[in-house]
Amino acid sequence: MNAPFLREEIGTGTVFDRLLSSSVPSCPDSPCEQCGDQSAVNGVIESCLDCFLSGNDLYIFCYSVSPAFFISKVRGGTCTFASSDPAADVLHRARYLLRHGFGAYDLITNNCENFAIYCKTGLLVTTSYSVGRSGQWGCIVSAANAIAGSSLRFLSSSFGGLAVVTSGIYCLNRVVSDIGIRRDVTKFPIEEPVRRIVA
Template identity: 50%
Template sequence: MGLLSNRVKRESLKPGDHIYSWRTAYIYAHHGIYIGNDKVIHFTRRGQEVGTGTVLDLLLVSSGPARSQLPCSTCTPHQEGHGVAASCLNCFLAGGVLYRFEYAVNPAIFLAKTRGGTCTLAISDPYDVVVHRANYLFDNGFGCYNVFKNNCEDFAIYCKTGLLVLDQGTIGQSGQAVSIIGGPLAAVLSTPLRFVTTNVYGMAATAVGVYCASRYAADIGMRKDVVKVSVEDLTRRLASGLLQVVEPQILVNPVQQSPQLAAR
């Protein structure tokens, strides 16, 4: 992997890796957890879904495995009732390129990768814990799919870190959701700063600066409104509808976790 690309070869994958592949002309990427033996567990829109009510509902329809007239002989049959699926790597990629999401990245590298949804400042848990979470959620579900609050990237980040956003009314952990919203938002927020410079390049630089600052602050590794929740407790809360009720004393800052848990 290089500074500007997280592209990897299949033979370099390890169980517990968070992988993704771009869809819809690089507008959106589909994310999942590689569990070994050419299998990926990922969160799709096949279960219950809360739409945005906007054109994004049409643009982001590719967050699922490849569809074919003939079922894949190696994919695990889809569980009815929720959107967590287990697919072979080929069906997960759906003809796209394989990338690996990076954890515990340097802040400078994080900002250099201006497009969200490729890396985070947060630290990953050990690979066996990650695989356990993914398998458990395959059996029990991950709630309702929501493009901005509970999407495939949110699923993969939770599997890797065990972290959830405390306030379910705000945007989730997804870096690509922040990017989709962040561009127009940066332009709006930078408008009051137009008196600093009337130069077009200066105004553009100001907007980029606001965008980068918003991405940095919204990253799961920097946010204060996150909690560490066990996967068993998560599914109990989902079943009872009490996901939003989380004790504030278990708030953590993932950047401050033990460096022994850092993903390679």
């Protein structure tokens, strides 16, 4: 996908910067000497850090966070209550999925955040219908629910009260949709995701 018009919009300071920069593959004039040409590859790939970052900053995703830390991170997709497994288990999962795949990419239900969280924790959502499996998508859904779906907003007569109620609903929605809290999450051995994808 060559979309130079999208690349021109990246870095303008809008909320879409991260979405567009992570969704539009970089198309260098010459393939990377370490990675080769992976422009036609779909699914899980192995790349060098420079190609992975594609000129963007590196952000650290935090595991086993406290409730206060979780709520203080207003933007979703930055941390989870779930604990990370030992590095050997994480690398084993990542290498296995590199060979066998992680299914078709889907921005909402099967994206790079889902892949990384599964590799780090071994946790998968077991329900077939799930709103906001990833923290970033859960953040968007939580914001929409907090703004549009709250009947509690009518209990507050002031703007300040409305802001407190809406913020509380947003935070609660983020907490209950986190993979470390949800009840529809199970720890699966590495072969199970591949079996589910093939079936």
